Amino acid sequence: MTDAAVYTQDPDSHEEHHGPEHGFKRWLFTTNHKDIGTLYLFFSFIMMFVAGAMALLVRVELFEPGKVLLNPEYFNQMTTMHGLIMVFGVIMPAMAGLANWLIPLMIGAPDMALPRLNNWSFWLLPFAFAMLISTLFMSGPAPDFGWTFYAPLSTTYGPKSTDFFIFSIHLMGASSILAALNIVVTIFNMRAPSMAWMKLPLFVWSWLVTAFLLLAVMPVLAGCVTMMLMDRHFHTSFFNAAGGGDPLLFQHVFWFFGHPEVYILILPGFGVISAIIPTFARKPLFGYRFMVYATAVIAILGFVVWMHHMFTTGAPIAAQLYFMYATMLIAVPTGIKVFNWVATIFKGSLTFETPMLFALGFLVMFTLGGFSGLMVALVPSDYQYRDSYFVVAHFHYVLVSGSLFTIIAGVYYWLPKWTGQMYNERLGQLHFWLTTIGMNVTFLPMHFLGLAGMPRRIPDYALQFTDFNQICTVGAFIFGFSQLIFLYIILKASFGKRTYQVSNQVWEGATGLEWTLPSPVPYHTFETAPVVP
Amino acid sequence: MKPIPKSHKRLTLLLVCGVIFMFCFCYMLVPLYQWVCKQEGINGKSANSAGSAAPGMQIDYSRTIKITFTTTLHHDLKFKFLPLQQHIDIHPGERKLIYFLAENQSGKEITVQAVPSITPADAARFLKKTECFCFTQQYFLKNEKADMPVYFFIDPAVSRDIKEVTLSYTLFDVGEFIKKQKHFTQGRIDL
Numbered sequence: 078m079t080d081a082a083v084y085t086q087d088p089d090s091h092e093e094h095h096g097p098e099h100g101f102k103r104w105l106f107t108t109n110h111k112d113i114g115t116l117y118l119f120f121s122f123i124m125m126f127v128a129g130a131m132a133l134l135v136r137v138e139l140f141e142p143g144k145v146l147l148n149p150e151y152f153n154q155m156t157t158m159h160g161l162i163m164v165f166g167v168i169m170p171a172m173a174g175l176a177n178w179l180i181p182l183m184i185g186a187p188d189m190a191l192p193r194l195n196n197w198s199f200w201l202l203p204f205a206f207a208m209l210i211s212t213l214f215m216s217g218p219a220p221d222f223g224w225t226f227y228a229p230l231s232t233t234y235g236p237k238s239t240d241f242f243i244f245s246i247h248l249m250g251a252s253s254i255l256a257a258l259n260i261v262v263t264i265f266n267m268r269a270p271s272m273a274w275m276k277l278p279l280f281v282w283s284w285l286v287t288a289f290l291l292l293a294v295m296p297v298l299a300g301c302v303t304m305m306l307m308d309r310h311f312h313t314s315f316f317n318a319a320g321g322g323d324p325l326l327f328q329h330v331f332w333f334f335g336h337p338e339v340y341i342l343i344l345p346g347f348g349v350i351s352a353i354i355p356t357f358a359r360k361p362l363f364g365y366r367f368m369v370y371a372t373a374v375i376a377i378l379g380f381v382v383w384m385h386h387m388f389t390t391g392a393p394i395a396a397q398l399y400f401m402y403a404t405m406l407i408a409v410p411t412g413i414k415v416f417n418w419v420a421t422i423f424k425g426s427l428t429f430e431t432p433m434l435f436a437l438g439f440l441v442m443f444t445l446g447g448f449s450g451l452m453v454a455l456v457p458s459d460y461q462y463r464d465s466y467f468v469v470a471h472f473h474y475v476l477v478s479g480s481l482f483t484i485i486a487g488v489y490y491w492l493p494k495w496t497g498q499m500y501n502e503r504l505g506q507l508h509f510w511l512t513t514i515g516m517n518v519t520f521l522p523m524h525f526l527g528l529a530g531m532p533r534r535i536p537d538y539a540l541q542f543t544d545f546n547q548i549c550t551v552g553a554f555i556f557g558f559s560q561l562i563f564l565y566i567i568l569k570a571s572f573g574k575r576t577y578q579v580s581n582q583v584w585e586g587a588t589g590l591e592w593t594l595p596s597p598v599p600y601h602t603f604e605t606a607p608v609v610p
Numbered sequence: 611m612k613p614i615p616k617s618h619k620r621l622t623l624l625l626v627c628g629v630i631f632m633f634c635f636c637y638m639l640v641p642l643y644q645w646v647c648k649q650e651g652i653n654g655k656s657a658n659s660a661g662s663a664a665p666g667m668q669i670d671y672s673r674t675i676k677i678t679f680t681t682t683l684h685h686d687l688k689f690k691f692l693p694l695q696q697h698i699d700i701h702p703g704e705r706k707l708i709y710f711l712a713e714n715q716s717g718k719e720i721t722v723q724a725v726p727s728i729t730p731a732d733a734a735r736f737l738k739k740t741e742c743f744c745f746t747q748q749y750f751l752k753n754e755k756a757d758m759p760v761y762f763f764i765d766p767a768v769s770r771d772i773k774e775v776t777l778s779y780t781l782f783d784v785g786e787f788i789k790k791q792k793h794f795t796q797g798r799i800d801l
């Protein structure tokens with residue numbers, strides 16, 4: 078079947094064929110999944126520079142012991158905001174952006190199922206983050222209790238701005254829930270008739286699972302911050318021992334949300350990698366069925382391991398043992414995924430374009446992060462690593478070289494499809510190498526700092542940690558500033574003069590419905606359902 | 611814009627119900643947590659109410675367990691709050707009465723509540739109290755000073771591995787959460 082036969086457009090069949098509105102109204106009122114996807118991605122990109130600048134301030138402060146730039150109170154606000162914005166404002170919106178752009182294209186749907194809801198779920202975000210960031214400009218401190226906002230730090234002792242934080246979490250939660258709702262309905266009801274469940278691209282599968290995770294745990298987070306709000310203002314004592322509550326309860330509620338949240342951050346990325354590796358290995362994905370099952374198993378297990386974040390809270394030994402074994406069990410489905418990716422690469426005819434480089438970087442470094450995860454999952458060793466820089470190293474390996482790398486890989490992979498313009502491959506490769514070197518120089522030494530006993534979340538440290546901290550800071554600046562290359566590449570590919578026509582398939586080995594469409598993708602696609610080969 | 615098909619509406623409704631359920635589930639975690647803690651005796655959730663001995667409980671003289679007492683004042687509560695004995699040795703099944711000295715140094719009348727905690731967690735549900743000042747809120751007049759009783763025993767069913775137990779109290783100012791009850795002073799020795 079030729080490309081033209083798959084993509085048929087009848088200009089008179091539908092009133093919406095006049096294309097997008099002009100000016101800012103287009104973006105404000107758009108219900109088009111591609112526009113909304115673009116909005117999500119740009120929003121996340123801006124937030125990445127905001128939260129990245131905060132990380133650099135933190136690294137400057139840690140360049141030397143003693144005070145360098147920030148006083149301790151402001152340091153705490155910076156670490157808190159950095160964490161919150163990176164998790165809720167960068168990774169989650171970027172994944173939602175990819176979902177909006179790609180899910181309808183991949184399943185052969187004309188748009189998302191609930192387009193107006195889609196518009197709303199995006200436009201909640203700028204307000205949520207405006208509210209959160211505005212706390213930095215208020216008199217009195219911004220939220221300063223870490224992104225985990227443990228009670229009583231955030232209740233009894235929380236600054237006044239905590240209430241702004243609570244409402245911004247409510248807005249972000251509502252946004253995520255609406256987006257997830259839309260994605261589930263789209264995948265269930267809008268698939269092209271010939272798109273059977275077991276033909277769905279893995280990106281769609283992993284987003285389906287992620288959407289269910291979001292629907293299940295974002296309400297718990299909303300409940301958690303609502304309890305905080307009630308404790309702060311309505312004289313309840315969920316987390317206040319004086320009134321018969323228990324601050325430890327906070328940690329249970331938070332991590333009941335928090336652990337599935339880490340899979341929300343990574344599972345869509347698994348889907349991106351499962352699309353990229355087969356393309357550049359020119360082989361179909363090894364073990365498709367097992368990949369689908371593994372995703373579901375990871376998600377289900379994610380609900381029953383939350384107490385591995387609380388081993389040192391005095392939990393009974395039986396609970397510690399159970400949560401240790403259950404956590405380590407998750408290494409099995411994750412291992413299945415890693416082995417399947419490796420098996421896909423095995424004997425493939427490989428080429429190393431930028432998306433593939435980021436995918437391979439992900440594969441190596443995410444696995445490293447997984448191993449340090451196993452180390453912190455072990456109760457006896459966790460007692461040592463707890464609240465040290467080892468934990469910081471671990472979660473940056475899974476979030477930066479995990480989630481963020483998959484997002485960057487995905488953007489490079491689909492950018493020519495979105496813009497109709499090939500990005501600059503040489504610059505892309507430069508971006509990859511600087512990012513990878515910067516990332517490892519930043520976060521690898523943190524493992525050793527943690528093992529040597531440097532606690533996390535402190536603006537000052539003992540003298541013997543100085544050398545490694547200086548290496549970290551240098552790495553952070555390499556890593557941070559190399560993202561400007563990424564910005565340039567994207568802006569050039571999006572707005573630069575088009576030099577030549579990119580083919581429909583873009584990549585030689587690419588398969589899937591989105592590659593049957595012209596590049597750039599027209600504003601309206603698949604208004605008649607395509608036939609899935 | 612096309613009208614939204616029925617199938618979308620049905621699925622959306624179902625998912626919204628799921629979301630509402632999970633929000634409520636978050637609040638259900640509160641009693642669930644209290645219940646689990648009570649069953650396990652952890653987090654002071656059983657140590658703040660009266661326990662009872664099994665009928666015909668025998669003192670197990672073959673074992674001795676060291677009980678250490680510690681106290682903490684919450685935040686900046688102006689109080690003197692100390693155990694009269696730092697630690698005692700006790701046989702499982704043996705009943706002991708010990709006192710904590712409390713003195714109101716806040717310069718005003720005040721209502722406090724002691725929140726108990728027992729470590730190790732695996733011994734927590736075997737330390738049983740028949741009487742304790744921590745069962746209720748305690749009212750103190752300005753500069754009032756008293757010895758506060760704890761009457762307790764270790765259930766002989768406790769594991770033989772347990773050689774030491776720590777009973778710790780944190781004293782909270784509960785001025786904002788005063789329960790409507792008679793000022794409870796039973797067992798107190800006013801000084």
Ligand SMILES: [Cu+2]
Binds near residue numbers: 335339383385386
């Ligand atoms: Cu976890």
